[in-house]
Amino acid sequence: MELDRFIEDIHAQLEAAAQAGGEEARELADRLAAPLDSAIRLALQDALAAAAEEITVELAPGSVELRLRGREPIFVVTPPEPINGGADDDDEALSNASPLQGIDGDDAIARTNVRMPEHLKVRVDRAADREGVSINAWLVRAAATRLERAEGQRGRERRAPTGAQHYQGWAR
Numbered sequence: 001m002e003l004d005r006f007i008e009d010i011h012a013q014l015e016a017a018a019q020a021g022g023e024e025a026r027e028l029a030d031r032l033a034a035p036l037d038s039a040i041r042l043a044l045q046d047a048l049a050a051a052a053e054e055i056t057v058e059l060a061p062g063s064v065e066l067r068l069r070g071r072e073p074i075f076v077v078t079p080p081e082p083i084n085g086g087a088d089d090d091d092e093a094l095s096n097a098s099p100l101q102g103i104d105g106d107d108a109i110a111r112t113n114v115r116m117p118e119h120l121k122v123r124v125d126r127a128a129d130r131e132g133v134s135i136n137a138w139l140v141r142a143a144a145t146r147l148e149r150a151e152g153q154r155g156r157e158r159r160a161p162t163g164a165q166h167y168q169g170w171a172r
Contacts (some may be wrong), residue, residue, distance in 0.1 A: 001048070001073050007040050040073070046071050058127075061145030080131060080141065114139070 015022035018029035062080035
């Protein structure tokens with residue numbers, strides 16, 4: 001994704017605002033323009049990373065990652081894998097391909113009643129329909145994916161406080 005056009009738009013708005021302040025304000029805006037480029041680029045990357053995280057929550061168990069290629073961010077989309085592999089009965093496919101199957105050598109399926117707000121249920125219904133699976137299969141995959149991510153993050157070394165963004169590399 002090309003960020004330069006967004007940065008140029010911000011520069012144009014800064015220039016337009018400086019026009020109202022007279023010659024001194026225009027000179028100050030000219031001096032500030034170059035140093036602001038890196039700060040603007042990082043702020044845009046923060047916004048894109050937050051958007052990718054929100055999309056990932058909606059797409060679970062698929063994901064969207066924000067990566068940098070040079071100075072430009074790119075999105076990497078990992079769609080969810082079909083759980084039923086073409087089977088006609090979603091519940092049968094779920095019991096045959098459950099990500100929870102085989103834990104502690106126990107293949108038993110437990111039943112849980114879930115209460116959720118109506119607006120959330122509608123969204124879950126739509127997501128399950130889009131993926132061609134039952135609501136049960138979709139919820140099991142979403143829960144398993146979330147648990148796998150949480151357990152995977154626990155094993156990683158933490159370099160920043162929880163919730164903080166971590167960047168590697170350099171910026172101009």
